[in-house]
Amino acid sequence: MASPPSATVKPHLQDTEPSSLTRLDVDDVGDHSSDEPLYFSGPRFYLLWASLIISLFLSNIEIPIVTTSVATITDDLGGFDRASWITSAYLLGYVGVLIIWTKLSDVFGRKLLYAVSLVMFIVFSAACGAAQTLTQLIIFRAFQGVGGGGSFAICNVIGFELVPQSKYAAITAFVAFVYAISLITGPIIGGAISKSTHWRWIFLLNVPAAVPALLILLVCLPNTFPHHGKPDYGIQTFKDTFSAKNLARVDIIGVVAIWLGVLALVAGLEEAGILHDWKSAFVIAMLVVGGILIIGFFGWERYVTQRLLVTEPIFPWRFATDRVIVGLFLCALSQGMPWIGAIFQLPQKFQTVHAQSPIASGIKTIPFTGAAPIASVSTAIIAKKGVPPIYIVLFASVLQVVGFALLGTLPLSAAISRAQYGYQVIAGFGAGTNSSLLILMAPLSVKQQKDKSVAIGGFNQFRFMGGAIGLAIISTAMTGFIRPRLSSILTTSEVDLVLKSAEALSKLNERDRTEAVVVLADGYNMQFKILAGLAGLQVIGALMMWQKSQIKAT
Template sequence: MKDPKLGPNVQPHIIQTVVIEDAALDTATPYLHGTRLHVVTATLCLCLFLTNLEIPIVTTSLISIATELGGLDKIYWITTAYMLGYAGVLVLSAKISDIFGRKTCLLVAVGLFVVFSAACGAAQTMEQLIIFRAFQGLGGAGNYSLCTIIVLEMAPPEKYAQYTGGVSVVFVFSLLLGPLFGGAITQHSTWRWIFLLNVPPGVIAAVLLILLLPNNFPHHHKPRDSDGLGVAGSLRKAYVRLDVLGAILLLAATLLLVTALDEANEQYTWRSAFTITLLTVSGVLWVMFVAWERRVTRNTGKMEPVFPWRNAVFLGMIWFVTMFELPQRFEVVNQLSPFHAAIRFIPFTVAAPVGSIVAPTVGKLFKVPLLYLLGIGSLIQVAAYALLGTVSGQHGIPARQYGYQVLAGFGCGINIPLLTLMTPYSTEKRDHAVAMGAIAQFRVMGGCIGLAIVTTIHNSYLRSHLTPFLGADLTGAVLQSTGVIATLPSGTQDLIRGTYAASYDLQLKVLAGLAGGQVLATMAMWQRKPIVV
């Protein structure tokens, strides 16, 4: 019998068929399943591992690189160039992927990373290596940002904690193995393999992504023209959707600040026109960046979300400074080889993945608000770095120092996945890609600034305490190459190493203060209904 509501020429079974087909289309899932899910997840983790490995693996090879290429006074730029390139486009790459698609942008990022890894391995001068490292950082930024986004988009929200924990474990294990790989390669082969080892697995990852990651992911279950701009869309409209000015202001402000801090008390004094100009222009650019972002936010009609980017800045400072300074302390103060220094650093890098696993697991199983766990991790860091700042053993390594490293690593490990896990819960779904990229960008940007700050403190302390005893020329030679120390009388060596130990203690106390900044940033995120997984 016909429904009287239907027109005379419309059959009920036709309407039923249409409804069923529409329902099937609406319930089509964007998530991956089975073998494809596992292989794509493993491939993305491989990309993340290689990208994050590039930051710590170089630290134990800098002296060997400078010995072959020259330019010992520029070795810090080998690391800084990568991190600045990395930090400069993380958010921008996420937004570009919203417009042109995750798969296309990720393949471009993998290609950049592989090509410039090979270029770094073939570099013939220090200047070439620094330039290639910056472009390698651009590819690395796309890898990190897009892989993190895609990992969360492949699975439903109830599995965010599981996948976030997995990504964080990959992150911390890459930082665990980086110094070990760097030390072993430098000792038994050429430093060039530090960069060339990225090429084969990078090519394999690209092939797997081409074959297994769906086209137009994560909108592959929708009609091609139902989401965003198509391939034939206007480039002008795409440009309008990108906050290019904000990205440029952020990168320029960070670059000028880091350059000023790194060069102060080295080639230029604090009172020099060079240093003052860079700091002034950087300050102006920071003000312009904040004002511009405020305008962009107001124009969209949205309030700023409760978003953990401030915590990411402080954590980046603490994490990256620890990763660079503690192994150096073992080498300079305790006279260990790069490889053995990396081994002594294992308590920190093992405790970090443990914290990364425990934090989201506790939050999910016991429904503990993530903000509480974030505060606990920050307080642990305050205590750990304050204690590490009291260890100034010159000839030996006190056993308690390893315990303090475990505490510091565990505290940092807690906060690494929580900042990532809180992001999709504190932003709108359409902003997930940009927000995830922002967390990574602010963390690396914080690392750049933190390294510049402690480098300035370190050099200033050494110059002021060593010059009265050694003179300006010998002090400058010691700061250019720690190998000079071994050529001096034993009494002078003890004086220098003791001064270095006191300088590292001061840096660790600074990190305790930065951990306190995390506590304040966490308090600023307080909500009546905190996020619970």
């Protein structure tokens, strides 16, 4: 893997104490009233990047690594009809806390929150590997997602703070490359583990892999990062960190409202039409409560921003009144929907409709996941040359609509159409482009330095919230579409078996299996058509971001 781009180093920053935890030796510091960080060089810089890369890779690979192992896991633990929860539970942990972790790191420090999130990820990865029932696995996956979401969110912020703004495009391309590589290798690694050994190692291997990242963090990152070496920021003690004055900065009501609101909303969408009818009390209650909490969250953030002087809002209300920021977050929401949906559903389709092995399913989705890093790096380079990113974002948004719409027109049979590989490339190139360029535009879209971390966290929050909601929508639509059609072909018990485990298809007689495959293929086509429509929202968001003087990455 290529080394991260080197940072521009200010000449007064001496890197003679790479193991220092509390301060840096600074000669001739001058005026540091600006919020601009001091930048590292040498071994410390590269070690910190190694820690970020490990954390980003592990937290991201947990999304696709189970997609080729779902059938294996549910064959062991049962509950194929709840299989999407194996991924959705992890995403719930992500979407409920991304912006929360980011804002809390502003209050309690990047190092402390990064360490806490990594430890949480490690502990619950081990718990997932030890789960004895699908319910246990889903619960542990949710907490694993909370830790993974925290490390992902804070790593993104630290990555931007390690380099000056002139390096943002290069850093974004590099991070997007790592992100995309995790998506490419995830299904293949998951399938290989499931086939060669026990699926539990998918989660257990995170423990020895993440420990080096934690150790590097503890040794190399100053406690006061990114304010290290500045006279205005002294050594932060434990007492200072958890003092009443510092705790008063935490927006507790906002934290609870956004976390529970997203949890209720996604849970309601996930269960609707599967375990509960759309008109059931559970679904209605979850959707109503989730909607009220999210609306209440934005109302509270407006109050905190305008009226409270000490408490720092998780979502500054000035974001809601800025057309460009609103457009950015709409793009994030709608980019996550087809992106996460395709990552989960493409390999699952190869396994169920085309009877491919987990490894083969992962390999056959490489046209989608492989196009993403190529697009991320190439389009970031183009943006670095001075082309406004918004032009490329608009083009990529249209490309996604076309690609996913074409994936929704595939033949209804067990035979694999070669055309779908080309369709995957189209959709993957568009998704990969916007995955990198939109996050690049997040810190460049805000007017105040202090809003950069929240803008990055907010973007990731909306992107993965979109992914969780989009996955819930297409999973619910799929179940509602195929259940009545399968019921006209199979007995009730056979339908239940097919919904619980894809392997049940192989036990049907040839005629029933052929007809069932047609129904399933039609269901997957419907899902991709839905994803095409959701991807189209990025066009609206991009137009909202249009300005007379466009944002540039140079």
